[in-house]
Amino acid sequence: MLILLSFLLPLWFLPFTQNILGYPKQVLLVIAVFAAFGIWLAGQMRSGTFTLRWGMLHWGAGAFLAATGISSIFSIWRYGSFWGWPLDIADSFLSVLCFAALFWLMSQQKEVRVIFSMATAFLVSSALAIVFAFLQFKGIFVLPLQSLQTANFQTLGTPNSIALLAGILVPLALGLSRSSQMFVRIGFTALALVLFGIAAFFNFADAWIVIMVGLGVLLAFEVSNKREHLQSFGTSLIMILIVVSVCFFFLRDFALPGAPSTPAEVSLNYAGEMEVIKGMAQENPLRILVGTGPGTFEFAYSLYRSASSNNSLFWNTRFSGGVAEGPDFLVTHGIAGFSAFLLLIILGAGFGTHWLYSQSAARKEVSAPKRVLKTLAQSSRIARVDLNKTGSGEMNMGVQEHALLTAMLAAFCAIVVAFFLYPGNIILWFLFWMLVGGIAFFISSKEFAFAFSRSPFVSLGVSFALLSVFVAQCGVLIIGGKGYAAQVSYAKAIHAARENKSQEAVRYLQSAVKQNGSVDVYQRELAQLFVIEGNRIAADSSLQGEERAQKVGAMVQGAIAAARKASSLVPENVANWNVQGVIYRNLIGVVGAENFAIESFQRAAQREPSSPFPWTEMARVRILQVQAADQNKAGAPSDERAKQVDEAVTYLGKAIALKGDYAAAHYLLAVAYSQQGKAQEAISKLEETKRIAPNDIGIAFQLGVIYRQEKNLPKAAAEFERAAILNPNYANARYMLGLVYDAQGKTLEALIEFEKVEELNPANEEVQKIIANLRNGKAALDGVSAQVSPLEENPPELSESEE
Numbered sequence: 001m002l003i004l005l006s007f008l009l010p011l012w013f014l015p016f017t018q019n020i021l022g023y024p025k026q027v028l029l030v031i032a033v034f035a036a037f038g039i040w041l042a043g044q045m046r047s048g049t050f051t052l053r054w055g056m057l058h059w060g061a062g063a064f065l066a067a068t069g070i071s072s073i074f075s076i077w078r079y080g081s082f083w084g085w086p087l088d089i090a091d092s093f094l095s096v097l098c099f100a101a102l103f104w105l106m107s108q109q110k111e112v113r114v115i116f117s118m119a120t121a122f123l124v125s126s127a128l129a130i131v132f133a134f135l136q137f138k139g140i141f142v143l144p145l146q147s148l149q150t151a152n153f154q155t156l157g158t159p160n161s162i163a164l165l166a167g168i169l170v171p172l173a174l175g176l177s178r179s180s181q182m183f184v185r186i187g188f189t190a191l192a193l194v195l196f197g198i199a200a201f202f203n204f205a206d207a208w209i210v211i212m213v214g215l216g217v218l219l220a221f222e223v224s225n226k227r228e229h230l231q232s233f234g235t236s237l238i239m240i241l242i243v244v245s246v247c248f249f250f251l252r253d254f255a256l257p258g259a260p261s262t263p264a265e266v267s268l269n270y271a272g273e274m275e276v277i278k279g280m281a282q283e284n285p286l287r288i289l290v291g292t293g294p295g296t297f298e299f300a301y302s303l304y305r306s307a308s309s310n311n312s313l314f315w316n317t318r319f320s321g322g323v324a325e326g327p328d329f330l331v332t333h334g335i336a337g338f339s340a341f342l343l344l345i346i347l348g349a350g351f352g353t354h355w356l357y358s359q360s361a362a363r364k365e366v367s368a369p370k371r372v373l374k375t376l377a378q379s380s381r382i383a384r385v386d387l388n389k390t391g392s393g394e395m396n397m398g399v400q401e402h403a404l405l406t407a408m409l410a411a412f413c414a415i416v417v418a419f420f421l422y423p424g425n426i427i428l429w430f431l432f433w434m435l436v437g438g439i440a441f442f443i444s445s446k447e448f449a450f451a452f453s454r455s456p457f458v459s460l461g462v463s464f465a466l467l468s469v470f471v472a473q474c475g476v477l478i479i480g481g482k483g484y485a486a487q488v489s490y491a492k493a494i495h496a497a498r499e500n501k502s503q504e505a506v507r508y509l510q511s512a513v514k515q516n517g518s519v520d521v522y523q524r525e526l527a528q529l530f531v532i533e534g535n536r537i538a539a540d541s542s543l544q545g546e547e548r549a550q551k552v553g554a555m556v557q558g559a560i561a562a563a564r565k566a567s568s569l570v571p572e573n574v575a576n577w578n579v580q581g582v583i584y585r586n587l588i589g590v591v592g593a594e595n596f597a598i599e600s601f602q603r604a605a606q607r608e609p610s611s612p613f614p615w616t617e618m619a620r621v622r623i624l625q626v627q628a629a630d631q632n633k634a635g636a637p638s639d640e641r642a643k644q645v646d647e648a649v650t651y652l653g654k655a656i657a658l659k660g661d662y663a664a665a666h667y668l669l670a671v672a673y674s675q676q677g678k679a680q681e682a683i684s685k686l687e688e689t690k691r692i693a694p695n696d697i698g699i700a701f702q703l704g705v706i707y708r709q710e711k712n713l714p715k716a717a718a719e720f721e722r723a724a725i726l727n728p729n730y731a732n733a734r735y736m737l738g739l740v741y742d743a744q745g746k747t748l749e750a751l752i753e754f755e756k757v758e759e760l761n762p763a764n765e766e767v768q769k770i771i772a773n774l775r776n777g778k779a780a781l782d783g784v785s786a787q788v789s790p791l792e793e794n795p796p797e798l799s800e801s802e803e
Contacts, residue, residue: 001039002105002114005032007121009430010129013155015145017487018494021155022089025426027480033098034473036105041466049451050462053108055444056351057436060344065100067337068093068294074286075293076300076572079518085483086521087295088320090426091332096294099433106437107444115438116404119176122434123169126427127191129155133162134198157425160265163202164210164422166195168414168431171214174238175407189237196241200248201256206421208249214414215242221356221406266317267423268301272309273322276331279304291334297321300331302574302608310610310659318575325424344436345416352409352439356402401442408438486516493525502533506558513562523566524579530559531583559583567603574611577604581617588624597621612655612662619651619668626675648672661692667702674706682706697726701733708740716740731760738770742780750774 005028014024044050072093075081084092109115133154135142141149156162170192177188199207219238248254281288283304292300298320309315322328330338412435415428424432493508509526516522534555537548563580570576581600587593598621604614622644629641649672655665666689670682686703693699704719717740723733738753751774758767770780 001032001036002102003117003121005029005036005102006118006434007125008032010122010126010427011132011155014484015148016491017484018491019085019089019487020153021157022426023085023483023487026084026089026092026095027484029098029426029430030094030476030480031473033101033105034469034476037101038466038469038473040105040108041462041469044462045466049449051108051447051449053444054446054448055107055440057344057347057440057443058104058107060340060347061100061103061436061440063340064337064344065096067333067340068096071291071293071333071337074290076296077293077570080570081293081295083483084295085487086519088297089295090424090429091294093294095426095429099429102430103433103437103440106434107440109441112401112404112441115441116176116400118434119172119404119408119438122431123173123176123188123191126156126165126169126431127195130162130166130195130198133159134201156427158265159202160204160206160422161425161428163199163204163207164418165427165431166199166202167207167210168214168411168418168428170195170199170211170241171218171410171414172407174215174234174241175218175403175410177234178403178406185234189234196244200244203248203252203255205249205252206418208245209421210414210418211245212242212249213417214410215245217413218406218410221410224357266314268319268322270323270327272305273327273331275306275308276301276304276322277327279306280331287334289334289336291330291332291337294332297328297332299572299574299607302611303572305610307610307658310612310662315659316611316613321423324420324422325418325428326420328423348412348436348439349409349416351443352405352412355443356405356409405439405442408435411435412439482515486512486519486522489515490522490525493529497529497532502529502536505529506533518569520566520570520573520576523562523569524576527559527562527566527579527583530555530562531586534559556587567600571603572607574604574607577601577607578614578617581614585617585621585624588621589628594621594625610658612659612665615651615655615658616662616665616668619648619655619665619672622648622651623668623671623675642676645672645675661689661696663689663693663696663698663702667699670702670706674709679710683710695726697723697730697733700726701730701736704733704736704740708736708743713740713744717744729760731757734760735767739780742774747774747777750780754780 009025009028012025012028013020014027017023072078072081077087080087080092082093084090084095089095106115106118132142133156136154137151137159139151143149147153154162156165173188173192173195177185177192196211199211215238219235219242222235222238277288280292280300287300292303298318301319301322322331326338326341329341333341411431415432415435418424418428419432489508489512493505493512496502496505496508506526506529509522509529512519512522513526534552537543537551537555540548543551560583563576563583566573566576567580577600581597581604584593584597584600588597598618601614601618601621605611605618608614626641626644626648649669652665652669652672655662656669659665666685670685673679673682673685683703683706686699686706689699690696690703700719700723704716704723707713707716707719717737720733720737720740723730724737727733734753734757738750738757741747741750741753751771754767754771754774758764758771761767766784769784773780773782773784
């Protein structure tokens, strides 16, 4: 079972879901490990004796599992930290529990053949997956499903993670080639060269560091273990590959002919991650001790990131992971979890190296065959060396064991370095635990045996454990099945939404929520789809007034209910509060909507204090509230109106303090000045913002709007023309430019602009009416009521829904 799992996991995926890699691999991992654990328990029952082996690495693995469990208990979102989806699958407690069980099962094996077969199966399978990824990037598609015929689909993750995996496997393959069997040696060496070549095509700097570390460790073991079967060719090959790796590392911009084009990856840097850790330590000592919870890096980043990150191009990006797995672990698992992680690394590398050198020393010092046998038997349960079979044509088990542990230690050192250079994934973590389990197999020297006939409590305990594993596996299968069905429905909803089939998308997402109502993503996306569907119904001229009102009202109620449900499921997720706030903001005019919107954005500001977005949206709510009151004949009391505008100015001051060049905040501040009757202040503010960001298309557009409102048509035209130059497909800018041209009497120029707008929005009836007016010699807005929305810059959860 373990060998099959090792082969299947790198290649495994399930189509028809939004997350076709992480979640399916976790399901396979859980099912296979639970089954293997149950088989092992059943074997113990059948033998009549409960036997277990223990070593120092077991203490490290236990500490790691315990630290992950404690961090999950104190997690920002316990559900996500336990199950993984929709957070980091590999980091979840369920995945770590399975990894720990994998480690245990490997350490309890009786034959080295199983460990060797697992390493070989994973190596071969990963090599196949890496070659598949290379072909995908080259545009050579081997899978029949059209949805999978894209360079973005890989079974191993991102291009850089694929390069890292190839780098880790190079020393593993070369180490396994130390076997005395010629055909095995040739096969593993060829595999190592293929992986090295693919790493060269990707040419990822971190991958070269990993390769150099792994090969360096392998070379150190080779040199320190000079014995009669030392292979000069293999040692020379390792040296050559190290030199080539150094050359590629310093030639980072060099690309081999025919190298595939891979998408760029954006990630947080070490400085940004250290700011998050510093913020955790200052704000909440408990969090720095136990972390924010497995998989919750995105929440931690929102909560603790520095305001200085607003100066970067990716200020509006919420990173789901940091610069590397090591520092990420400190954020999500705290000092306790990070210390357990380091302990496991130190124990694995230290005791594995000690065992390896002790065996080498024993072989050098002992000349009598019986003494060799005795020494090996005392230190390892699987060392059975036939001293009469040391010729080149015979398999020497001592040599194979030494080669296997050497390969695993070299790969282990490589993957540890990789974890401090790049984020991990479920494949890298599986390999990490497989290597730890393989090392534990060799060094676990203590053995305990309990006969069931003499220990009834042990028999009862094993029986209970076997029953528990069976029940747990059934439960996981049921929950996992429902989760997969929900993901299928969610993927269908996303696909329908992208094709503008909002009604169909709503139906699929409602199905996903019914199958798994504990995931806030489903509820949040459903809320936004209800809004889109409500807008579609409102524009449907085939519906009668009362029927349309009822259906729109049902969509509004559905949107509010789904948004509130998402916020209640995961109140620490700022995305839920932003979506809820925007939904209430769009309902301004309904009694109490503005207060709910303000409250939602205040919650968002608490969970992302460095973001200017919620403060800007609070100001927008007050500005829109004043606009709605001004359109009402009765109006609002002057004191209340002035108070609302003053609140908007205060909110915008906080937003600008966080991000000085935030275009939306500067524009709304200009609108607030205009509502206060300070037209010149409004223009001055936008001109000042224009100097800060001369190529900001939004500033050009909004400055044009203000100039048009102030009847300064030449300057308005100049700004809209500038916006159209910055983005020729910016329909709003061309729309407003057409209105200005029409007001200036430039009918032909106005007609040209609106025809371009029609090309960008062919189904827009308002634009078609304007074009008809201009062609008939009428004013552009004759019989047309046009409104221009204030500039908006949305966070990811809103931007994604609009795609």
